[in-house]
């Protein structure tokens with residue numbers, strides 16, 4: 001999990017990501033967490049179960065490069081959990097690096113983060129229909145994680 005998070009930072013550095021929003025430390029950390037979740041799930045990646053990945057997230061998060069000491073800078077623990085889980089769901093698919101960046105922030109910014117849930121927005125043509133339907137079916141869960149309504153313990157016990 002830690003290695004995947006760090007590889008996420010390398011991909012950002014090489015490609016100038018995050019590209020779709022303000023390139024802040026917080027956005028960088030959330031995307032690296034998303035990338036870690038993506039790689040953990042990906043069949044050609046680590047191919048983990050959530051029973052392995054959920055607790056690993058907490059461990060990585062406490063000893064990794066970012067800790068929990070500066071949530072304003074790196075995102076709150078709940079935001080980081082939701083970023084990891086969103087990446088996890090995207091790991092069902094084979095995305096290019098730039099598509100990962102595009103999809104991750106599209107769903108994080110448009111669906112996970114906003115205070116008001118809008119489910120009927122027009123989907124950009126370059127977002128895959130199947131991915132879109134799948135992620136929308138998970139939005140309610142992702143928002144519960146992001147808002148802190150779901151505890152760390154509940155997060156670890158989520159289904160695959």
Ligand SMILES: [Zn+2]
Nearest residue numbers: 029032065066
């Ligand atoms: Zn980091």
